[in-house]
Amino acid sequence: MENSDVKKIFKKVLVIDDSETDRYVAKRMLQKYNFADEIVVQESATKALIYLQTIENTPDELPQFIFLDIRMPEMDGFGFLEEFKKLNDTTKSKCTIVMLSTSLDSEDFDKASSNPFVNRFLNKPLDKEKMEILSQDFQPKFP
Amino acid sequence: MINPKLEKQCAPYFNHPNHPNHPTMSSELFYTISKTYDDFLGTQERLEARISELEEMLLQRNLNHSTINQSSEKSTTESKYKELFEKMADGIYKSTVEGKFIDVNPGLVKMLGYDSIEELLAIDIKKDLYFEESEREVDPVEEEGISIFRLKRKDGSEIWVEDRGQYITDDSGKILYHEGNLRDVTSRIKTEQHLQKSQKETSDYRKALDQSLIVSITNQDGIITYANKNLCKISKHSKEELIGKPHRYINYHGENDENILEQDETVEKGIVWRGEVKKKAKDGSIYWVDQTIVPFINDSGEIYQYLTLRIDITEKKNAELRTRESEENFKEIIQSSNDLILSLNIDGTFDFVNASWLKTMEYSEEEISKMNIFDIICEDVLSGCLERFQRVLSGEKVDNVETTFITKSNRKVILEGSAVPKIKDNNVIGVRAFLRDVTEREVAEAQTAAVNEQLEIKIDQLNESQEVAQLGTWVLDFKTGKTSHSKEFCKILEREEKELEIPINDQLLFFHPEDRSIVSEAFMNVIQEQKGYQFEARLLMPNGKVKNIFAIGRCSAFENGSPLRLLGTIQDITDRKIAELKLENSISELKKTNAELDKFVYSVSHDLRAPLSSMLGVIEISEEDTTDEMMLTHLKMLKNSIKKLDGFILDILDYSRNARLETKKEVIDFNEMLSDITQNLKYMGGINRIVDIQVEVNEKSKIHSDKSRLNIILNNLVSNAIRYQNEQTPNPFVNIKIDTSDTETGIIIKDNGIGISAKSQGKVFEMFYRVSEASVGSGLGLYIVKEAVEKLNGEIKLESVPGMGSTFKIRIPNI
Numbered sequence: 001m002e003n004s005d006v007k008k009i010f011k012k013v014l015v016i017d018d019s020e021t022d023r024y025v026a027k028r029m030l031q032k033y034n035f036a037d038e039i040v041v042q043e044s045a046t047k048a049l050i051y052l053q054t055i056e057n058t059p060d061e062l063p064q065f066i067f068l069d070i071r072m073p074e075m076d077g078f079g080f081l082e083e084f085k086k087l088n089d090t091t092k093s094k095c096t097i098v099m100l101s102t103s104l105d106s107e108d109f110d111k112a113s114s115n116p117f118v119n120r121f122l123n124k125p126l127d128k129e130k131m132e133i134l135s136q137d138f139q140p141k142f143p
Numbered sequence: 144m145i146n147p148k149l150e151k152q153c154a155p156y157f158n159h160p161n162h163p164n165h166p167t168m169s170s171e172l173f174y175t176i177s178k179t180y181d182d183f184l185g186t187q188e189r190l191e192a193r194i195s196e197l198e199e200m201l202l203q204r205n206l207n208h209s210t211i212n213q214s215s216e217k218s219t220t221e222s223k224y225k226e227l228f229e230k231m232a233d234g235i236y237k238s239t240v241e242g243k244f245i246d247v248n249p250g251l252v253k254m255l256g257y258d259s260i261e262e263l264l265a266i267d268i269k270k271d272l273y274f275e276e277s278e279r280e281v282d283p284v285e286e287e288g289i290s291i292f293r294l295k296r297k298d299g300s301e302i303w304v305e306d307r308g309q310y311i312t313d314d315s316g317k318i319l320y321h322e323g324n325l326r327d328v329t330s331r332i333k334t335e336q337h338l339q340k341s342q343k344e345t346s347d348y349r350k351a352l353d354q355s356l357i358v359s360i361t362n363q364d365g366i367i368t369y370a371n372k373n374l375c376k377i378s379k380h381s382k383e384e385l386i387g388k389p390h391r392y393i394n395y396h397g398e399n400d401e402n403i404l405e406q407d408e409t410v411e412k413g414i415v416w417r418g419e420v421k422k423k424a425k426d427g428s429i430y431w432v433d434q435t436i437v438p439f440i441n442d443s444g445e446i447y448q449y450l451t452l453r454i455d456i457t458e459k460k461n462a463e464l465r466t467r468e469s470e471e472n473f474k475e476i477i478q479s480s481n482d483l484i485l486s487l488n489i490d491g492t493f494d495f496v497n498a499s500w501l502k503t504m505e506y507s508e509e510e511i512s513k514m515n516i517f518d519i520i521c522e523d524v525l526s527g528c529l530e531r532f533q534r535v536l537s538g539e540k541v542d543n544v545e546t547t548f549i550t551k552s553n554r555k556v557i558l559e560g561s562a563v564p565k566i567k568d569n570n571v572i573g574v575r576a577f578l579r580d581v582t583e584r585e586v587a588e589a590q591t592a593a594v595n596e597q598l599e600i601k602i603d604q605l606n607e608s609q610e611v612a613q614l615g616t617w618v619l620d621f622k623t624g625k626t627s628h629s630k631e632f633c634k635i636l637e638r639e640e641k642e643l644e645i646p647i648n649d650q651l652l653f654f655h656p657e658d659r660s661i662v663s664e665a666f667m668n669v670i671q672e673q674k675g676y677q678f679e680a681r682l683l684m685p686n687g688k689v690k691n692i693f694a695i696g697r698c699s700a701f702e703n704g705s706p707l708r709l710l711g712t713i714q715d716i717t718d719r720k721i722a723e724l725k726l727e728n729s730i731s732e733l734k735k736t737n738a739e740l741d742k743f744v745y746s747v748s749h750d751l752r753a754p755l756s757s758m759l760g761v762i763e764i765s766e767e768d769t770t771d772e773m774m775l776t777h778l779k780m781l782k783n784s785i786k787k788l789d790g791f792i793l794d795i796l797d798y799s800r801n802a803r804l805e806t807k808k809e810v811i812d813f814n815e816m817l818s819d820i821t822q823n824l825k826y827m828g829g830i831n832r833i834v835d836i837q838v839e840v841n842e843k844s845k846i847h848s849d850k851s852r853l854n855i856i857l858n859n860l861v862s863n864a865i866r867y868q869n870e871q872t873p874n875p876f877v878n879i880k881i882d883t884s885d886t887e888t889g890i891i892i893k894d895n896g897i898g899i900s901a902k903s904q905g906k907v908f909e910m911f912y913r914v915s916e917a918s919v920g921s922g923l924g925l926y927i928v929k930e931a932v933e934k935l936n937g938e939i940k941l942e943s944v945p946g947m948g949s950t951f952k953i954r955i956p957n958i
Contacts, residue, residue, distance in 0.1 A: 019753065021758075021761060025757065028764045029763070032767060071746075101749075102756045103745065103749050108745075124757070125763060126763075127760070127763045128767075
């Protein structure tokens with residue numbers, strides 16, 4: 001139920017999740033609520049990083065918003081954040097990161113909260129309420 | 144021969160009751176002195192009598208002589224002369240120069256012991272009348288023609304004659320013959336000779352007396368008429384000072400006045416008095432004399448003078464006094480001695496016992512005099528006593544005699560001391576014993592022994608206790624710097640007591656090198672602060688093994704604020720230390736396991752919830768994509784089931800964490816906590832209406848508590864209030880009231896929900912209890928709340944009226 005005519009909030013959003021269903025749900029919800037023009041999904045943190053590195057020097061290509069899952073095989077969300085730190089400043093300042101997880105571990109929550117790149121921590125799934133909140137709270141840094 | 148008068152005078156002296164045969168002046172000496180003076184005085188008397196007799200005779204003779212001369216001159220009648228010549232006691236003679244009598248009278252014949260005149264006329268004067276012819280020749284011519292010489296009588300005996308003769312001459316001066324008269328003066332000459340000898344003797348005696356004795360003579364009135372040098376010397380008075388003074392002048396007044404009175408009374412009766420008298424010299428010094436006063440009585444029985452003879456006995460007296468003093472001292476010492484002193488005869492009867500002995504043995508001196516020592520010796524020790532007694536009698540000194548006696552009141556006393564033989568003239572005549580009453584000491588010793596025994600038992604117990612506790616004690620004497628150690632102390636250090644008797648600084652080497660600073664610091668602290676110390680350290684055993692000890696020390700026995708001793712204990716905690724180490728390992732292992740488990744629980748819950756959230760996500764999308772009512776109803780049913788499962792997983796997670804995790808302590812901000820909770824629960828919604836959540840927090844004190852548990856409690860109760868709201872009630876609410884104080888936190892959560900029936904109220908906190916089939920929960924919520932409250936040592940109460948609402952009241956003490 002895409003609505004291509006409607007003005008999107010962000011130009012480009014990146015969803016990093018190992019779960020195919022969740023990637024699908026996220027993509028559909030973001031489309032439905034006109035969150036971005038382009039929704040890029042990556043199935044692992046590693047792949048996402050490679051993706052970001054390839055577009056690092058072309059700021060226009062960079063996603064303005066990243067939905068990051070915590071529990072993932074190989075490299076988890078926090079691993080990704082460690083590597084993200086190494087990216088150039090333009091990248092770091094342009095990308096707003098929201099952690100999206102089913103974890104109830106307060107340790108995860110604390111860790112995420114204290115990370116300078118994480119904007120907020122949301123419990124899965126992305127539903128109507130959360131989308132509305134996000135739409136209200138975020139505006140693209142580069143309109 | 145002794146003058147009978149003197150003997151009579153002396154008799155009372157020898158029989159005098161006060162001076163029976165006094166040894167200091169032998170009767171012999173006394174006799175000699177008496178006799179000498181008697182002779183001296185008697186001779187003087189006789190001499191005087193004789194002199195007057197002789198003077199009378201001489202007067203008579205001169206008268207005769209002149210008569211003869213008269214007759215020759217005046218030619219008195221021949222017959223008268225003849226008669227005188229015939230009857231005259233004196234010898235009258237005429238003799239030739241050659242030595243022949245011409246005429247002699249009968250008196251002369253008688254005087255010379257011849258039988259007849261004719262016989263006398265026949266003798267040769269020179270040859271027969273002289274003992275030696277030389278005597279005739281040396282015949283001295285006395286004054287006035289009187290010469291005294293001796294002649295030999297017919298029988299050869301001696302006769303002294305006084306010759307008053309003259310040579311008759313003719314006108315031409317030729318000697319015709321010699322005539323004269325002879326008077327027998329033998330007795331006079333003898334007397335004179337004797338007197339001469341007596342006088343010499345007397346003066347010798349007197350000299351000797353004056354030399355040796357102190358002599359004075361007083362007249363009948365007691366006035367001193369004579370004082371010899373010795374008296375002057377001893378009395379320190381000059382002769383002049385003494386003579387003319389009463390005899391009392393040299394007496395010592397005071398102590399022996401009675402003696403002097405008695406002395407005066409005695410001598411005034413004419414009786415010799417003798418005694419020892421104390422006198423005072425001029426310079427006040429005291430001297431003693433043995434004084435004999437002899438009254439002299441004249442023929443008419445009157446005393447005319449007193450002769451006082453004295454011997455200086457000051458030294459003897461002083462010695463006597465000293466002896467008596469020391470004897471008295473000894474006597475007093477013996478009597479007053481606390482020791483029991485006794486002297487026994489050979490047969491065991493008592494010779495002497497002192498006051499202490501009598502007091503201890505409770506007998507009187509009279510009772511003792513009839514008793515035998517062996518009567519009062521305890522039978523058990525009698526044989527030993529007899530044996531010792533015999534040994535002493537054989538001359539041995541026996542020390543350490545210990546004997547049990549029975550007193551009069553049948554009390555046993557133990558006496559200890561020594562016994563020595565009593566020796567007189569090389570014979571043992573008895574036994575002397577010097578004893579002490581040691582009964583009390585013996586009793587005390589017995590008591591001490593008992594106490595010691597108890598003490599030993601106590602010490603044994605202490606040692607045993609120390610052994611069991613593996614706790615050794617030691618004491619440091621601050622004065623000497625020496626340490627003493629208990630048995631267990633030595634055992635812990637695996638060293639002999641001797642090895643530990645080293646300076647305290649060297650004892651530091653017993654410790655592990657790494658721990659020595661701890662130990663020395665503790666000691667420095669003790670010395671400065673004078674309090675105590677407490678530390679754990681490692682000891683090095685001689686074999687290199689290491690032991691852990693726990694040491695406690697404390698200063699004690701304070702004197703003027705400074706401790707005399709440091710008492711310390713060391714406890715072998717090696718085993719405990721090992722156990723502790725094991726425990727620590729276990730705990731860290733457990734912690735690790737717990738952490739792993741926690742991770743696991745999170746992982747599991749995440750892995751369980753992840754698919755659920757995926758499903759919810761898909762349902763969410765599907766709901767958006769369809770308008771089919773049937774489909775939407777189904778999706779909603781799916782969604783509720785998934786949420787229920789998710790809630791259950793969350794409850795399980797809470798339960799697991801509450802049960803396993805330690806309580807944490809952190810500052811609680813109830814406002815923030817409730818804000819988060821209400822924010823999360825606001826849209827719990829579903830079929831539920833929005834509930835009015837009223838929060839009232841009164842934080843009087845800052846509370847430190849376990850945040851996650853408080854969160855579980857509040858979250859569950861508030862969500863229950865929302866979940867079980869009463870649909871009949873128009874404005875559902877939940878009121879949260881929190882009050883904090885210094886001691887506790889009170890939480891009241893009140894709602895106007897459906898309430899819980901009285902029947903169920905007691906069970907709502909049970910695990911998996913669900914009030915009705917309508918309950919959407921897992922049946923774990925209130926159970927976890929109760930568990931969490933209990934973990935925080937609090938309590939929870941429920942008040943509820945079905946249809947009206949429920950009130951949960953929680954009280955949690957501050958941590």
